[in-house]
Amino acid sequence: MTFTELIDEIEIWEPWQGEYNRFVPQFVAEASTGKNWEDWDTELFYEFFMRSADQCVSSLRQGYFTHAEKDLIKRSWPELSALLQKIALSQEQPLFETYHQIKELIRMYTGNNKKAATNRLIAGLQPQLLCTIVNQDKLGQLVYLLNTHVEDFKMELTYDWFEDSYHLLQMFKEKLNKDGFEIVTLPWQVYDYFQEQNNPSSKEQNDMSENKLEQQIQILEYKKQIILQGPPGTGKTRQAKELAVQLLGLNNTKELKNHPQFKLIQFHPSYSYEDFVRGIVAKPDEEGNGIVYEAENKVLGDFIKRACEHSQLINEFPHAEWLDEMFEHFKTSIEEELIANDHKIQLTNKLFLTHIGENSFHISSEGWKGDRLKFSEIKKLYKYNITTKGETIGFDDLAKTVYHRTSYYFPMVDKFRNFLEGKSAPVDNKPQSHSENYVLVVDEINRANLSSVLGELIYALEYRGKAVESVYEVDGKRDLILPHNLYIIGTMNTADRSVGHIDYAIRRRFAFVDVLPESLEDDDSIHFNTEGFKKVSELFKNGNVSGEFEAKDVQLGHSYFIAKNEDIRAGQTKEEIFRMKMNYEVVPILLEYVKDGVLIGTFEDKNDNNKEYNIKDYINTLKINN
Numbered sequence: 001m002t003f004t005e006l007i008d009e010i011e012i013w014e015p016w017q018g019e020y021n022r023f024v025p026q027f028v029a030e031a032s033t034g035k036n037w038e039d040w041d042t043e044l045f046y047e048f049f050m051r052s053a054d055q056c057v058s059s060l061r062q063g064y065f066t067h068a069e070k071d072l073i074k075r076s077w078p079e080l081s082a083l084l085q086k087i088a089l090s091q092e093q094p095l096f097e098t099y100h101q102i103k104e105l106i107r108m109y110t111g112n113n114k115k116a117a118t119n120r121l122i123a124g125l126q127p128q129l130l131c132t133i134v135n136q137d138k139l140g141q142l143v144y145l146l147n148t149h150v151e152d153f154k155m156e157l158t159y160d161w162f163e164d165s166y167h168l169l170q171m172f173k174e175k176l177n178k179d180g181f182e183i184v185t186l187p188w189q190v191y192d193y194f195q196e197q198n199n200p201s202s203k204e205q206n207d208m209s210e211n212k213l214e215q216q217i218q219i220l221e222y223k224k225q226i227i228l229q230g231p232p233g234t235g236k237t238r239q240a241k242e243l244a245v246q247l248l249g250l251n252n253t254k255e256l257k258n259h260p261q262f263k264l265i266q267f268h269p270s271y272s273y274e275d276f277v278r279g280i281v282a283k284p285d286e287e288g289n290g291i292v293y294e295a296e297n298k299v300l301g302d303f304i305k306r307a308c309e310h311s312q313l314i315n316e317f318p319h320a321e322w323l324d325e326m327f328e329h330f331k332t333s334i335e336e337e338l339i340a341n342d343h344k345i346q347l348t349n350k351l352f353l354t355h356i357g358e359n360s361f362h363i364s365s366e367g368w369k370g371d372r373l374k375f376s377e378i379k380k381l382y383k384y385n386i387t388t389k390g391e392t393i394g395f396d397d398l399a400k401t402v403y404h405r406t407s408y409y410f411p412m413v414d415k416f417r418n419f420l421e422g423k424s425a426p427v428d429n430k431p432q433s434h435s436e437n438y439v440l441v442v443d444e445i446n447r448a449n450l451s452s453v454l455g456e457l458i459y460a461l462e463y464r465g466k467a468v469e470s471v472y473e474v475d476g477k478r479d480l481i482l483p484h485n486l487y488i489i490g491t492m493n494t495a496d497r498s499v500g501h502i503d504y505a506i507r508r509r510f511a512f513v514d515v516l517p518e519s520l521e522d523d524d525s526i527h528f529n530t531e532g533f534k535k536v537s538e539l540f541k542n543g544n545v546s547g548e549f550e551a552k553d554v555q556l557g558h559s560y561f562i563a564k565n566e567d568i569r570a571g572q573t574k575e576e577i578f579r580m581k582m583n584y585e586v587v588p589i590l591l592e593y594v595k596d597g598v599l600i601g602t603f604e605d606k607n608d609n610n611k612e613y614n615i616k617d618y619i620n621t622l623k624i625n626n
Contacts, residue, residue, distance in 0.1 A: 002152050003175050010193055013185040019056040020184045023047050024127050031088035031125050037077045048124060049073075057124045058134050058188075063214040064117045065110065072109035080105055088125045099162045111437065112217050112246045119161055128180040131169040131187045136161045142191040143168065144524045149194065213239070216513055217246055223511040224464055225488035227445060230515035232589070233557030236491040237443055239515055240264075244439040247487055261310075263303055264441040267448035273455045277301050277480070278472040286357055295472035300440065300457070304482055307438035311483040327379060330419045331356060347411040361412060373412050374475065381413045438486045445490030450506050457482065461509040494553035495598075517557045527574040529561040532582055535622060536561075538606075539590065539599060544615060546600050554598055560586050579624040590619045 027048050030040050037045055047056060052064035065073065073080065083102045087095050099122055106118050119134035133139045139161060146153045155171060158164055172183055220226055220243065228236040241253045244262050256262045274280070278301045285292045297305055335356060337345055345353040350365045357372060364370030451458065456468045460482040467479040490510065492502075517537065521530040540551040563577035593599040594616050603618040604610045613621070 001150055003146075003150050006150055006190065006193070007176065007186065010186065010189050012183075013189060016056075016185050017181075020127075020132070021181050023056040024124060024181075027124050028088045028091070028127070031081070031084045034081050034085035036081060037074050049121065055120070057120050058116075058132050060116055060120065060134075062218060063114060065114055069110045069114070073106060076105065076109060084121075084125060087122065091126070091128055094126070094129045094162070094166050096160075096162050096166075107249055110249075111221060113249050115161070116214075119165070122162075123165070127184070128173075129169065130162070130165045131172070132184055133165070133168075133187050133191065134161075136164075138191060139164055139168065141522070142187060142194075144522060145191070145194040147524075213242055213246065216243055219511050219513065220247070220487050220489070224482075224484070224486070225461060225490070225509065226511040226513055227490040227492050228513050228515045229492040229494050231495045231517065231553055231555050231557055232493055233559040234515045234517055235557065235559055236493075236515045237264075237441070240441045240443075240489040240491055243487075243489055244441060247437045247439050260306070261436060261438045262441075263299065263439075264443065265299055266443040267445055267453070269447055269449075271448040271453055273453055274298065276453050277455060277457060278470055278474060280472070295474050297474055301470075301474070301480065303438060303440055304480065304486055307486040308481055308483045310436040310438070311485050323379060323383070326420060326423060327375065327416070330416055331375075333419060334361070347415070351408065351411065353412070363408060371408060373409055376475075378409065378412055378416060381409055382416055436485060438483075440486065440488050442488065442490045444493065446492045446502055447496075450502055454506070456480070458505060458509065461488075514552065516552055517555050520558050520562065526565075527563040527568075527577070528558075529563070529578040529582070532578060532586070532622070532624075533558065533561040536586060536590070539603065539615075539619070542604070544599055544601055544603060546597050549598055554593065556586060556589060583623050587619060587623055590622075591616065594619065 023044070026041070026044050030044055030048075037049070040048070050070065053059050053061045080102065083098055083105065086098050087102075102122055103115075103118050106121070107113060116135045119130075119136070123130040123132060123134055131139075133142060136159075140157060140159070143155050143157055143164065147155060153171070155167060158167075168187060169180065172178075172186060173180060176183055176186075216226065216228075216239075228239055230236055238253075241256055241264075244256055245251070245253055248256075248259065248261055250256065250259070256264075272279075276299055277297075278295055279298055280293055281296050282291050282293055284290075334345070334353070338353070338355065343354055347353055347363065351363055352365060353361055354364050354370065355362050359376070360372035360374045361378075362370055362372055454461070456470060457480065460466065460468045460480060464482050464484050467481050469478045470480045472478070517533075519530065519533055520526060520528045536556055540555040545551045545554065560581055561578070563574040563581075567577055568574060590599065599615050599619075601615055603613045603615050605613060605618065
């Protein structure tokens with residue numbers, strides 16, 4: 001099929017084209033003035049920015065900006081409008097650098113990367129330059145379909161939506177010799193044609209909502225913790241990492257390595273609360289008096305502490321980084337004062353500061369061994385501006401021991417406040433963005449006894465931001481809080497019968513999302529063993545799965561049938577990768593299924609005149625010879 005023959009099969013979707021041609025020129029005219037959003041025509045601004053579904057450029061029923069995100073973006077409109085004005089005034093030349101500046105600015109005010117929503121905002125001002133397929137995945141699929149099925153079409157993807165969108169629209173305009181306004185619906189309708197969904201009577205057809213990943217993000221934002229469940233080889237861990245990339249606003253999974261807001265751990269049957277949340281450890285005494293036994297935060301305890309420090313509550317203090325820097329200078333000034341005063345600084349009539357430890361100031365008085373004043377608590381007291389013992393502001397966030405020893409802390413807080421006099425925090429006129437997201441991925445989450453591992457945090461999962469009391473006290477406080485900016489993603493292999501049962505109390509606190517096998521034959525970034533995938537999939541149909549199991553829980557996933565380019569060594573072919581995976585991974589698992597009673601009965605091979613096999617014998621025929 002040629003490109004012209006393909007287009008002849010399609011009838012322009014006139015209602016969509018009419019709405020686009022009505023609104024987009026007005027979008028361009030309004031944005032060209034650089035005015036604030038409040039000065040736009042009300043109907044135009046609603047259509048341009050506020051509307052999600054059934055909008056004239058493309059419909060985004062899912063994955064559009066939330067109400068809170070819209071408010072934050074509108075507050076930054078003076079900065080955004082200058083960039084929108086710049087592209088609105090450039091109708092013949094793409095401004096890729098400016099597109100990315102807009103993307104980065106909007107990303108500051110969204111909980112995760114709303115790519116399609118941002119792309120639509122920009123495409124609505126570039127009718128001759130950018131096409132209306134604002135979903136990056138769908139655009140890539142269209143290019144693949146055109147390259148595969150249209151003999152006179154060839155386009156290389158850059159995987160930058162702005163560049164790919166530009167090149168695609170220019171090819172459509174050139175091949176059809178038409179203006180952008182005349183062919184606005186065609187890229188999507190071509191995609192629709194190939195997907196065998198050509199139904200122009202429904203405006204839902206131009207929905208550009210992000211894929212299932214975006215839907216899972218929405219579930220996460222609502223529930224805060226999900227479990228990706230499915231049989232082996234469906235890419236659950238990879239999908240968890242991709243969700244983390246979206247939540248953290250990164251570009252790819254490689255950026256997750258050593259990222260302070262991301263952690264991946266794997267559960268095992270001996271994993272305990274003391275491994276995961278808090279436990280007792282032996283450590284040398286800071287005073288040099290042998291060994292002391294102290295409770296300390298473990299994987300989750302430490303992670304939620306960091307997440308809490310970057311939650312919206314703490315970020316209400318607008319200059320946290322500046323304060324940390326000033327506190328380091330303050331510590332240096334104290335060191336100098338200690339040296340000048342024979343290591344003794346008088347704080348009150350009886351109280352003296354004697355030296356600086358790793359994370360605290362050490363105080364003492366005559367006849368008293370002394371105590372430690374933690375740096376972190378001094379800064380918190382300063383942030384909350386507490387000046388009188390007994391004041392309640394912020395005490396829920398302070399160590400309980402600090403509350404009872406404020407007479408020791410206040411002289412140090414006052415000293416820090418005096419140090420800051422005359423030192424101005426940097427001016428920041430931007431609206432404060434919301435909390436930084438933190439993502440914890442727990443691989444094989446059901447391999448441990450979850451009730452035992454989570455302990456009192458089972459309650460905290462349901463009541464985010466509410467304190468629960470731990471059995472261990474750390475830094476003078478037993479409280480543990482799961483903040484709203486911490487997301488937990490578990491993965492669960494549904495075919496693994498050796499793992500522990502997840503009880504109903506825990507199940508109702510997680511959202512469970514199926515990650516099932518799917519054919520990837522249309523994915524041009526990999527090599528896919530379509531024939532092998534189909535043959536193995538047939539085993540899980542036609543009554544060959546024991547009634548004790550569901551096929552979706554045990555069917556082997558697509559990753560067993562993939563050969564990535566980076567996996568193919570010099571002198572090797574993709575067929576060799578397929579053979580090794582089938583013979584040494586797939587067939588052994590299937591034979592184990594037979595032994596365990598998962599696969600039963602006989603199998604009729606429809607591709608061999610319905611020849612009947614014992615199930616084990618048929619599995620052995622799947623082996624690929626050299």
